[in-house]
Amino acid sequence: MASRFNALKADAAWQKVWDERKTFAADDLSTKPRSYVLEMFPYPSGRIHMGHVRNYTMGDVLARFRRMKGMEVLHPMGWDAFGMPAENAAMEKGVHPGTWTRANIATMKAQLKRLGFALDWTRELATCEPEYYGHEQALFLDLFAAGLVYRKESAVNWDPVDMTVLANEQVIDGRGWRSGALVERRKLSQWFLKITDFADELVDGLGALEHWPDKVKLMQENWIGRSQGLQFKFAMAGNATGIGSVEVFTTRPDTMFGSSFVAVAADHPIARAIAETNPDAAAFIELCKRGGTTAAELDTQEKLGFDTGLRAVHPLDKAWELPVYIANFVLMEYGTGAVFGVPAHDQRDLDFARKYDLPVKRVVSEGDDEAPVFVGDTAWTGAGTIVNSHFLDGMDIEDAKRVVIERAEGEGWGKGTTVFRLRDWGVSRQRYWGTPIPIIHCDACGAVPVPKDQLPIVLPEDVSFDIPGNPLDRHPTWKHVPCPSCRGDARRETDTLDTFVDSSWYFIRFASQPDAKPFDRTGAEKWLPVNQYIGGVEHAILHLLYARFWTRALKHIGMLDIAEPFAGLFTQGMVTHETYSRGDAGDTQPEIDTDDDDSSDAPVKTKWLSPDEVRKTDAGYIEIATGGPVTVGRVTKMSKSKKNTVDPEPIVDQYGADAVRWFVLSDSPPERDLPWSESGIEGAWRFVQRLWRLIESDDAANAEGEDFALRKLCHRTTVGIESDINALQFNKAVARLYSLCSAIEKAPPSADRDQAVRTLLLLVSPMVPHVAEEAWATAGNDGLIADAAWPIVDPAMLVDDEVTIAVQVNGKLRDTLVFAKGAPSGDVEAAALASEKIVRLLEGKPPRKVIVVPDRLVNIVA
RNA sequence: GCGGACGUGGCGAAACCGGUAGACGCAGGAGACUUAAAAUCUCCCUCCCUAGGAGUGCGGGUUCGAGUCCCGCCGUCCGCACCA
Numbered sequence: 001m002a003s004r005f006n007a008l009k010a011d012a013a014w015q016k017v018w019d020e021r022k023t024f025a026a027d028d029l030s031t032k033p034r035s036y037v038l039e040m041f042p043y044p045s046g047r048i049h050m051g052h053v054r055n056y057t058m059g060d061v062l063a064r065f066r067r068m069k070g071m072e073v074l075h076p077m078g079w080d081a082f083g084m085p086a087e088n089a090a091m092e093k094g095v096h097p098g099t100w101t102r103a104n105i106a107t108m109k110a111q112l113k114r115l116g117f118a119l120d121w122t123r124e125l126a127t128c129e130p131e132y133y134g135h136e137q138a139l140f141l142d143l144f145a146a147g148l149v150y151r152k153e154s155a156v157n158w159d160p161v162d163m164t165v166l167a168n169e170q171v172i173d174g175r176g177w178r179s180g181a182l183v184e185r186r187k188l189s190q191w192f193l194k195i196t197d198f199a200d201e202l203v204d205g206l207g208a209l210e211h212w213p214d215k216v217k218l219m220q221e222n223w224i225g226r227s228q229g230l231q232f233k234f235a236m237a238g239n240a241t242g243i244g245s246v247e248v249f250t251t252r253p254d255t256m257f258g259s260s261f262v263a264v265a266a267d268h269p270i271a272r273a274i275a276e277t278n279p280d281a282a283a284f285i286e287l288c289k290r291g292g293t294t295a296a297e298l299d300t301q302e303k304l305g306f307d308t309g310l311r312a313v314h315p316l317d318k319a320w321e322l323p324v325y326i327a328n329f330v331l332m333e334y335g336t337g338a339v340f341g342v343p344a345h346d347q348r349d350l351d352f353a354r355k356y357d358l359p360v361k362r363v364v365s366e367g368d369d370e371a372p373v374f375v376g377d378t379a380w381t382g383a384g385t386i387v388n389s390h391f392l393d394g395m396d397i398e399d400a401k402r403v404v405i406e407r408a409e410g411e412g413w414g415k416g417t418t419v420f421r422l423r424d425w426g427v428s429r430q431r432y433w434g435t436p437i438p439i440i441h442c443d444a445c446g447a448v449p450v451p452k453d454q455l456p457i458v459l460p461e462d463v464s465f466d467i468p469g470n471p472l473d474r475h476p477t478w479k480h481v482p483c484p485s486c487r488g489d490a491r492r493e494t495d496t497l498d499t500f501v502d503s504s505w506y507f508i509r510f511a512s513q514p515d516a517k518p519f520d521r522t523g524a525e526k527w528l529p530v531n532q533y534i535g536g537v538e539h540a541i542l543h544l545l546y547a548r549f550w551t552r553a554l555k556h557i558g559m560l561d562i563a564e565p566f567a568g569l570f571t572q573g574m575v576t577h578e579t580y581s582r583g584d585a586g587d588t589q590p591e592i593d594t595d596d597d598d599s600s601d602a603p604v605k606t607k608w609l610s611p612d613e614v615r616k617t618d619a620g621y622i623e624i625a626t627g628g629p630v631t632v633g634r635v636t637k638m639s640k641s642k643k644n645t646v647d648p649e650p651i652v653d654q655y656g657a658d659a660v661r662w663f664v665l666s667d668s669p670p671e672r673d674l675p676w677s678e679s680g681i682e683g684a685w686r687f688v689q690r691l692w693r694l695i696e697s698d699d700a701a702n703a704e705g706e707d708f709a710l711r712k713l714c715h716r717t718t719v720g721i722e723s724d725i726n727a728l729q730f731n732k733a734v735a736r737l738y739s740l741c742s743a744i745e746k747a748p749p750s751a752d753r754d755q756a757v758r759t760l761l762l763l764v765s766p767m768v769p770h771v772a773e774e775a776w777a778t779a780g781n782d783g784l785i786a787d788a789a790w791p792i793v794d795p796a797m798l799v800d801d802e803v804t805i806a807v808q809v810n811g812k813l814r815d816t817l818v819f820a821k822g823a824p825s826g827d828v829e830a831a832a833l834a835s836e837k838i839v840r841l842l843e844g845k846p847p848r849k850v851i852v853v854p855d856r857l858v859n860i861v862a
Numbered sequence: 863g864c865g866g867a868c869g870u871g872g873c874g875a876a877a878c879c880g881g882u883a884g885a886c887g888c889a890g891g892a893g894a895c896u897u898a899a900a901a902u903c904u905c906c907c908u909c910c911c912u913a914g915g916a917g918u919g920c921g922g923g924u925u926c927g928a929g930u931c932c933c934g935c936c937g938u939c940c941g942c943a944c945c946a
Contacts, residue, residue: 004901149889215866219941222865227945250946263946301944329944339946345863350943421945540941667874667887675874679888685885693902735876735886742886806882811927812883840913851926857881861926 005692005771007656014773015116023786024118028512028523030072036527037063038507038566040543041078044104044126045085045826048111049626050575050638050676051536053648054664057767058572058728059534060117061665064766065725067118067192068790070852075482077112080106081128082434082499084162084178090433090465097433097446098461099740101128111649115473116657116769117787123510127502133435134456134510135518137502139554141438141449146557148194151447155428158186163192163468165431167498168423170542191437191495194423195549198265198556199224199420202548211532211568213671216540223541225312225421230405231336232414234312237321238422243270246312246324246416247337255406257389258342258363260353262312263305263327265337271326274308281306281326288328303352304328312340315413316390316404325717327352335419344374345381363389364397374705425546427498432463432471434496442483442490457492470494503543504550507533507565521560533566534728540571550850568730573673575664579633582623608643611678635675646676658768665730665767687738688771691764694745695757695775699760711752713743714759715797721763722790730767737764759791806857807832809841817858825852 018024039059044054056077063075080347086097093100105126112119115688125132143149157166161181165188171754172176193203203224206217229251236243246262264270266288275282284306314320322340329348330339338427343353343360353360354377360713364384372388374380384759386392392400401673408414426438436457438450450457460478463471472478472494477835483490504516507530512523533545544566551565614630621630638645651660663684740760747753764771765785776785800821805828807815815837819828831851832838842862849861 159933215941220868222942225945229946248946252946303944327944331945334945336946341946346946348946351944370934419945423943449869537940669875672868672874677874677888680874683888689901731875731886738886804882808927811881813926816882850927851881853881853927857927859881859926 001834003696005656005689005774006690007658007770008653009656010774011114011116011652011770012717015113017116017773017784018116018786019113019121021784022122024067024073024075025120025122026074026076026527027072028526032064032070032072034074034527035063035066035071035532036074036507036511036530037066037532038074038076038510038530038534040504040533040539041080042108043080043083043085043502044101044108045343046107048108048648050646050648050664052112053115054575054662054670054674055534055572056112056115056117056534057569057661057664058670058730059532060119060661061725061730061766062532064118065722065767065790067786068762068766068788070496070789073118074123074511075117075119076123076407077121078124078506078510079108079116079128079502080506081126082133082496082502083103084164084431084433086433087465089433090707091580094465096461096463098128098459101126101433114649114652115661120766123513125506125509125513127499127506128433130456130458131515132506133502134458135509136435136497136505137438137455137457138452139505139518140435140497140501141452142450142557142559143193143553144439148197148553148556150192150194151189151191152189153189154189154426156188157183158188160184162431163470165426165428167426167500174445179578188428190426190428190438191493191790192426193549193553195425195546196420196422198549198552199226199422200418201552202422202545204553205548205564209564209567209569212566213569213571216537216544216569216571219540220545221423223545227252227419227421229417229419230401230408231417232315232408232532233342234315234322236311236324236371239312241308243273246270246338247336248338248340249417250340252342252345252401253404254386254392254397254582255342255345255363255397256314256316256340256404257392258344258361259314259322259340260343260358260361261305261325261341261356262403263325263330263339263341263352264327265330265332266328267332268326268330268337269556270308270310272336274310274326277310281308285324288326301328301664303348303355305352307356307357313409315411323358325356333423334421341602343379345379346377347381350377350379361388361391363387365712368702410831425498425502425549428495429471429498430470430494431458431496434499435502436472437493437495437497439493440481440484440490440494442486442488444488445485445490447493448483448485448490449634449713454484485528500543500546501550505554506544507547508551508554518562524560525562528560528562528567532568532570532728533568534572536574537571544569550757565838568669572670573668574637575676576635576673577611577638577646577676578635579642579644580614580621581609581631581633582607582609582628586860608641610643611646613643618854635673637673638676651681653679655685658687658688658771662687662734662768666734667731669731670728687741688768691741691760691768692775694741695761695779697753698757698779699749703749703751705750705752707747707752707756709754710743710747710750712797713740714756714791715793718759718791718793719764719798722793725766734767737767761785762788803855805832805855807835807838808859809838809862810855811859814838815842819855821855823855826856828854829853832860 037059039055063073081101084102089095089100090097102233124748135774139681159166159179160174161179166176167819171183174183176183203221203226207219229249231249233245233247234246244829267287271285275285291322298455308324309319310324335836341349343350344362345364361372362373365387366382366384370387386395386400405416438457440448441447460475477492479492481490481492508519509522511527512519514520547565551562554560555563609623613624615624621628621632663681717736720736721733746754759774761775772785802818803821805817806813807817816837817831829850847860847862851859
């Protein structure tokens with residue numbers, strides 16, 4: 001009797017069982033091999049979206065699979081719960097950020113539970129609770145004590161919309177990563193973490209991360225931007241100004257004899273000193289500040305300079321003087337804020353030299369041309385031999401670099417150095433909804449750390465959000481505290497920590513969560529590093545770099561002996577959907593698509609329609625409300641601004657958790673984008689029903705006799721799926737399961753078929769656990785399929801005794817032959833040549849050559 | 863501009879180490895069952911035209927044999943960006 005699988009009922013029932021039995025709680029004391037599977041924890045924005053579903057389903061399949069393979073699996077979940085959207089909600093709706101956040105967590109937790117994820121909820125944490133951020137404050141103080149935290153006044157990226165400071169990593173194309181507002185430069189006193197102390201090891205450490213995507217490693221390497229070169233001082237000729245020297249950095253000391261000018265940044269101390277007495281210089285500096293910083297502007301912006309009148313003495317030839325310019329293309333933030341220009345071998349310097357008629361001298365010869373005058377408008381930056389350079393002549397570039405550095409160090413005017421693009425991590429945020437920085441400012445004692453026994457510093461609840469700015473700073477009493485050191489009147493730090501600090505150590509807290517301290521070292525080390533971390537590429541630099549730094553910092557201060565937090569990383573693709581717009585407006589409107597985690601939408605001109613506002617008809621899509629035509633636009637990332645989102649919850653209501661899980665695992669390779677479609681989810685639902693029918697119709701009582709081919713297929717499928725899941729290639733595992741399912745359906749009843757059904761159930765159970773549990777119980781098995789062991793593969797069942805051999809003529813397939821495996825090449829060749837089709841094609845001519853690849857093919861060259 | 867990835871049917875995609883291209887799914891088509899529909903099942907489904915030929919973005923090359931390797935283009939996407 002065929003019945004339907006009632007997903008709604010079964011999902012709830014099995015989720016309750018897993019919950020009550022704490023099936024997926026990880027045992028710290030287990031002696032089994034361990035595996036820590038983690039997906040990037042969500043920001044509690046309100047509701048889960050398809051991206052979450054895809055991300056967590058992938059991790060879930062891996063976690064469930066590893067459990068079945070006999071491992072003790074840690075698969076926890078928590079909430080990245082501090083951040084701007086909660087404050088925006090507070091401002092818009094008058095609700096306290098904590099109330100809003102905790103309500104969202106409750107909603108999203110219920111939504112995650114409905115998907116049946118094998119999560120260890122006993123370790124759930126939310127970063128906005130004092131039980132978490134109090135420990136974070138303790139860690140901050142530990143880093144402070146170790147000298148890895150400092151305060152300095154600096155020019156910062158100020159987001160005028162969010163009214164806060166942003167780290168360099170959070171500024172994208174000159175705009176705030178969250179608000180999309182044009183970032184301003186401001187001077188502020190800020191707390192910094194010394195990530196640059198770890199710059200070298202953060203680059204070098206990438207080499208050991210075998211199970212990370214090359215793309216992410218490369219992005220981090222470029223972000224850290226390590227350059228090796230020479231740092232040295234030019235002495236000034238004469239000393240009328242009192243400026244004695246200018247220090248520059250170069251990666252090309254080999255080209256020193258090709259230099260024709262020195263340039264300093266507009267905000268370089270030398271430029272400022274000159275501006276004090278020279279109004280023209282001051283005006284030029286103002287001009288430089290006005291220049292834009294976007295890609296397009298930089299591309300078209302002319303190289304401009306102002307001759308200071310200063311002359312720098314070439315360190316290798318004291319008689320040689322170079323003009324010193326203030327130039328708009330020199331950055332104060334990089335290197336020493338000053339450069340020397342070698343126009344022949346640097347495009348920027350060449351543009352500058354051509355504009356100001358400076359000498360362009362060739363010092364690297366790319367061919368035979370050794371003429372000292374370099375012509376043309378394209379600098380030569382490639383390999384070559386050093387020419388026109390005295391004692392360097394004839395050397396290659398690398399040798400010349402070494403020789404110059406040795407000489408500089410020997411003569412004491414410079415030294416070989418490494419310079420990084422990476423800046424220290426500014427962590428102060430002028431926000432309420434974040435971790436309070438545990439520091440007290442005292443006029444007498446300076447910045448004093450809060451004694452650890454006074455932690456956590458808890459956020460005050462009575463705050464208002466009716467005016468912009470930081471409510472902590474405006475709070476009447478909170479910041480007024482005595483100095484812990486001298487007991488005098490002092491002020492609490494009112495800035496809070498960047499929320500990326502919260503996510504820099506949550507994976508450690510998951511592994512070990514004592515009450516009295518952030519984590520227990522041996523407890524944490526039992527689980528760490530995370531074996532498989534899964535999340536979006538958008539965190540390739542931000543979160544993943546910070547977490548790597550934080551882990552190394554903890555190692556540095558002896559709190560943890562783990563260098564790299566994430567041994568394996570996988571970055572999954574996005575979930576996309578067609579876009580629909582009314583009429584023929586198209587999707588050509590430019591727009592800024594900010595993060596989908598928040599509710600801020602960019603202004604949109606196109607009238608977008610959501611998928612449930614349109615219907616597909618034979619004549620194309622129409623708008624349901626008006627019956628008007630709908631333009632189907634590009635398939636893009638689901639975003640609120642384009643209204644092409646699909647809310648997972650109603651889909652789960654309609655099709656059940658298993659169908660949704662199966663869909664997000666099917667078809668698209670997990671690192672690529674997954675196009676969501678209505679027909680796709682229906683297909684997934686049909687498969688769940690098909691599985692159920694197959695299981696229900698299995699008549700175990702009458703199952704007798706053998707089906708050797710089917711038995712072999714089960715073993716082959718099992719190994720295949722093991723390797724697919726280990727490689728996170730779920731789309732391939734899905735395809736194999738479809739094939740096995742079809743083969744079982746077609747097979748006549750037998751004991752092997754009955755066994756195959758059982759195997760199929762086990763193999764699909766990590767992906768569609770609810771229908772698998774239901775069927776497992778229906779078939780009368782004891783215990784949960786979640787606790788069942790993965791099928792054991794018999795290697796003998798993987799070998800084929802027969803093979804199909806392709807017969808090609810000139811590389812084109814003409815026939816196939818079935819042979820016993822390992823048949824002698826001579827026999828195979830003879831059979832191929834005797835084949836009717838081959839005989840006809842050869843027309844009696846003898847083959848010129850015959851290639852036989854054993855057990856694979858015969859290629860006849862005619 | 864620099865760096866990287868990718869390009870296979872109507873669509874999402876498979877294809878091990880260079881060895882039968884298009885597995886598996888979606889959409890579509892035909893049929894069966896049904897009073898009918900849904901569901902289900904069976905078959906077809908790269909293209910031109912069929913004794914066959916062409917075909918993995920385009921043009922070359924290496925090879926008995928190329929989606930896979932090499933050279934040169936074109937296109938798409940991503941990251942960085944005056945980085946000295």
